[in-house]
Amino acid sequence: MVGMKAAVVHTPGGPDAIRIEERPVPQPAPGWVRIRVHAFGLNRSEVYTRRGDSPGVRFPRILGIEATGTVDAAPDSGFAIGETVATVMGGMGRDFDGGYAEFVCVPAGQIRRLRTKLDWTTLGALPEMLQTVWGALHRSLRVARGGSLLIRGGTSSIGLAAATLAKHEGLTVVATTRNEQRFALLRKNGADHALIDNETISAELKKIFPDGVGGVLDLVGTSSLADSLACAALHGIVCLAGGLGDSWEIEHFSPMSTIPAGTYLTTYGSRVDVMLDMPWEDLLSKIESGVLRFQQGPVFKLDDIVEAHRCMDENRAEGKIVILT
Structure with a gap:
């Protein structure tokens, strides 16, 4: 085994900064595992890294x-x-070379065995997406059957998956988009209500839920956070879990005036421990049987990674983008 195909960024930039190259196959150190990569999903954070913003x-x-x-x-x-295994985070693609290649080496402590009959196209979409959705809903928002959930950034792959899982678990789901033509996509993936998101939706939301919702999953970022807090009910939880709006800081943030009394603000970021501990067997069996159906986005080959990044940059995917190696 001499070489492998890999997608490499030498200088930060746009999608064209990614180059397909021949690289030596990495050798695992003791306690590390070399994975023959069959599929991987694209993630918004990889855009930030590609641009030099990580x-x-x-x-x-x-x-x-x-x-x-x-x-x-x-x-x-x-x-x-x-x-068959999956791996996420733990420094992949940032501290050491990541999954955009035919082989990757990662520490054994961030790998999960998967027993499944799913094909690689389906399986490749799941690890980061599922751990983010499951972790945000259960670790941060503590959702429960009969509750209500607002998802801001609803047409992102995470937003669509969150709506699907939340609806399956018995919640009433409101999801937002900036494009009314995507209302059907939101409803297809579990949303009971769809709203146009202009960053001030609390008045519209309270026409549906006068007292506010029990949980808000905000994938847009800091630009919508104050309004998300206004959407929450007494003792409701707002979870900031994304930055689709490309904004990460709030200028002149005043907690006493921004966070309503009795409302809780938390965050969720990708976590290896959640990926290891979440109920994979149950989720995979439900996907295999069709009980859970997640929105599949475009599928590309590794040679077409530049076009895949353009698709992600332009928000054309309407589902998780998957790369097959």
């Missing part, structure tokens, strides 16, 4: 914060050759 990332770098595939080499790790 602090501390050194170039050249193979991007990619997730991967699915089979174990190819596993010295002193406890994994067996050929096992």
Whole structure:
């Protein structure tokens, strides 16, 4: 085994900054595992890294914060050759080379075995998306059957998946978009109500829920946060879990006037421990049986990674973009 195909960024920039190159196949250190990557999903955070906006990332770098595939080499790790696995985060694509390649090496402690009959196109979409959605809903928002949830940024892959899972778990779901033509997409994926998001939707939301909603999953970012807090009911929780609006800080933030009394503000960011601990077997079996259906976005080959990034940059996907290697 001499070389592998990889998508490499040498200098930060737009989609054209990504180059397909031949790279040496990485050798795993003790306690690390080499995965033969079969599929991976694209993530908005990889756009930030590609542009040079992820602090501390050194170039050249193979991007990619997730991967699915089979174990190819596993010295002193406890994994067996050929096992189907998934991995996310833990420094992938930032501190060390990530999943945009035919092979990737990661610490054994951030790998999850998956027992499933799903094809690679489906499986490749799931690790980062599912752990983000499940973690935000259950770790941060503590959702419960019969509750209500507002999802801002509803047509993103995370927003669509959150609506699907929340509806399956018995919540009433409101989701937002900037384009009325996407209302049908929101409803298809579990939203009971769809709203146009102009960053001040609290008045419209309260026509549906006069007392506010029990939970708000805000994927837009700091630009909509104050209004999201105004959408929450007494003892409701607002979870900031994304930055689709490309804004990460609030100028002149005044907690006493911005956070209503009795409303809780939290965040969720991708976590390896959630990926390891979440109920994968139950979720995968429901996906296999068709009980859970997540919106599939475009599928590309690794050679077409530049066009895949253009698709993500232009918000054309309407689902999780997957790359097959």
